[in-house]
Amino acid sequence: MRHSAAHVMAAAVCKLYPDVKLDIGPSTEDGFYYDFDMAHRLSPEDFPAIDAAIKALIKAGLPFERREVTRDEAAALLAGQPYKLERLADIPAGEAVTLYTCGGFTDLCRGPHVATTAEIGAVKLMAVAGSYYRGDENNPMLQRLYGMADVSQEALDAALTRIEEAKRRDHRKLGKELELFSICEEVGPGLAHWHPKGARIRVAIEDFWRREHFRAGYEMVFSPHVGRAKLWETSGHLGFYRESMFPCMNVTEGEGSHAAVEQYFVKPMNCPFHIQIYKTRRYSYRDLPLRWAELGTVYRYEKEGVRHGLLRVRGFTQDDAHIFCTPEQIEDEVRATVTFALRILRRFGFTDITAYLSTRPEKAVGLPERWEQATRSLESALKAEAIAYQVDEGGGAFYGPKIDLKIKDALGRPWQLGTIQFDFNLPERFNLSYIGEDGKEHQPYMVHRALLGSLERFFGILIEHYAGAFPVWLAPEQVRVLPITAGQLEYARGIERRLREEDVRVTVDADNEKLGAKIRKAQLEKVPYMLVVGGRDAEAGVVSVRSRADGDQGAMTLEAFMEQVKAALTE
Ligand SMILES: [Zn+2]
Ligand SMILES: [Zn+2]
Incomplete structure (x- = not known):
């Protein structure tokens, strides 16, 4: 249908x-879209006439x-x-050449198409941009006219609205407006800086993450950045992954004469380090699992073209963990890991979670029984x-089956976050063992x-x-006190x-x-609570609460307000 709309737009043009x-x-x-070459330079002013013709x-x-x-x-x-004519010459010999004609406009096209233009519900021209013929800058610059089409005006x-909303978010x-993070040319592409407000959010995420991990029986480790x-x-x-390092x-x-050159690499993954910790002693089955x-910062060489804000970066912190266990323990461990992953993701408001299970490929390492289990x-x-x-x-990867967890965000867009990946390769390569019963x-x-994937991408x-309006437990600034005049400044500082003493x-x-x-400023910065304090509030020892979620709450004591905040922190 959308390709048919492109024909109709070309006919109109x-x-x-x-x-x-x-x-x-x-x-x-x-x-x-459709690429055109013509003397007239298209601009949005031309859109109404083209839209009408469509x-x-x-x-x-x-x-x-x-x-x-x-x-x-x-x-x-x-x-x-x-x-x-050049596109016609591209069609391989022996392949049929087909034309589609609609309303007197004939186009070289493989099809298929809708039966009649009536099946095209609604069309809207969106933008025009320059585009080199065949994407080659030595070729002429064509005018690429973009449109949207859907089955009905309502659907369009x-x-x-979704596109507008995605732009707004x-x-x-x-990240720039709320001063959360930046990526700058001086430092390099794909390398993110967390500004104080972004860092407040990151610390809240990390604190939550560490606390939950300790509760779930994990230990923390830290490892070097190079090896x-x-x-x-x-x-x-170095054999399989070097291109990404x-x-x-x-x-x-x-x-002196003992000097030698050693090669070091910055880590693209944390696993070999955790394995080195494992290898420092012997374990019995009783020590497992x-x-x-580790919130381990790794660096990967991503190609220029694929970077996109925080969603694809070159330096990022994985919320990584490695589980070592016996065959007898594996079912319980995996079960607990999935349960744990879901609990962590749900805390961030992601309730629509689906999974992808990837199984054994033709070429694989590891015993078939282990793959099965x-x-x-x-x-x-x-x-x-x-x-x-x-x-x-x-x-699956050649070294083990995995599940990927996907969430849908507030706009219904899917994102892959967590991965639970078996590995039958590294224990073999590093000769890991434990003493059995x-x-x-x-x-x-x-x-x-990894449950969140990387903190950078997850933050993006x-x-x-949340469209920047973080829930109270994540908000970089939870409360802003607004003295009405300088006369209440001291009261506001108190x-x-x-509140600071209450964290x-x-x-x-x-x-x-x-x-x-x-x-207005506090609203733009999406601060969850404003405490307005005027002369009378100061005298009475109260604060006038304005909440982002519930609006004006009236005057109350600081203790009563703290109760509200504590309740909101669990939401
Ligand atoms: Zn066509
Ligand atoms: Zn790993």
């Missing part, structure tokens, strides 16, 4: 600008007629259309939690898992999910001190501005 040279017009996720064509309910032709016939029909309006825009080439050779990263650092070690977690344990954990899941048969050495199961998603994130707006301006 041909009508209005007879000299136009056409290239191609594919559909996109929620719309379509509407007329849709209303006429014109049929799309398909016709198979010979190359010569096609070439004759497309005479005077240089791009079309809803899609347009864009974490790059909000010798030998480590990454043993782990296999930053290049090596040559470090001279030893002195071990659950070691691991896959079964993942699947039964999903069933026990009643999580909807799809199975990607054979789609039989007194013999056995290989432990190893599971990698959270900003958009309130600030008392409330609070500031005072001491600017010499009118109250209305202070309130």
Whole structure:
């Protein structure tokens, strides 16, 4: 339908600008575009006329007629259309050449198309931008006209609203407006800086994350940021993952005639370090399971084109953990890990969670029985939690099955966050073992898992999910005290001190501005609570509470307000 809309738009443009040279017009996720070459430079001022011509064509309910032709016939029909003729020449010999005609406009096209233009519900032109023919800057610059199309005006309006809403929530825009983070050229692409307000949120996330992990029986570890080439050779990263790693650092070690150059790599993953901790001693089956977690900052060499604000970065902190356990423990461990992952994700307001289970590919390492047991344990954990899941048969990594957890944000957009990944490769490569009940050495199961993915990407998603209006427990500034005049400044400072003692994130707006301006500022910065204090409030020892969620709450004592905050912190 959207591709048919592209034809209709091209027909409309041909009508209005007879000299136009056409290239191609594919559909996109929620719309379509068409590339034109013509003397007139299109601008949004031209859109109403083109929109009207499109509407007329849709209303006429014109049929799309398909016709198979010979190359010569096609070439004759497309005479005077240089791009079309080149596209015609691209069609491999032996493949049929088809034309679609609709309302007197004929286009070289493989199809398929809707039966008539009446099936195109509604169309809206969105933008025009320059685009090189075939994406090559040595070619002529064409004009790419973008449109959206949907089955009805209502559906199109809803899609347009979603796009507007997504723009409003864009974490790059909000990150700047709310002073949460920045990425700058001087430091390098894909390297994020957390500003004080963003860092407040990160600390709240980390505090919550650590507390929950300790409660769930995890221990914390910390590991270095760089390691010798030998480590990454043993782990296999230099063999399979080198393209995604930053290049090596040559470090001279030893002195004089003993000096030698050692190669170091900055870590793309934390696993080899956790394994080194494991290897410092011997374990018996009674010591297992071990659950070691680390907010580990890693660096990966992402290509220029794929970076997007915080969603794709080169330096990021994984909320990583590795579980080492016996075959007898694996079912319980996986079950507990899935339950734990869901609890963590739900705390951030993500309730729509689905899973993808990826199973054994053709080429794989590890014993088939272990693959079976691991896959079964993942699947039964999903069933026990009643999580909807799809199975990607054979789609697993060569070293173990995994589940990916996907959430939907407030706009219904899906994001992949957590992963629970078995590994039959690293325990083998690093020769990990424990002493079993039989007194013999056995290989432990190893599971990698990250629940939020990376803190940077997760933060980007959270900003958009909450549109910057973070819940009280995450808000960088939970309370702002607004003295009406300088006369209440001292009283306001006293309130600030008392709230700070209660670990409330609070500031005072001491600017010499009118109250209305202070309130607007706090609203723009999405502060959950404003405490307005005037002369009478100060005398009575109360505060006038304005809550972001519930509006004006009237005057109350600081103790009563604290009760409200405490209740809101659990939401
Ligand atoms: Zn077509
Ligand atoms: Zn790992």
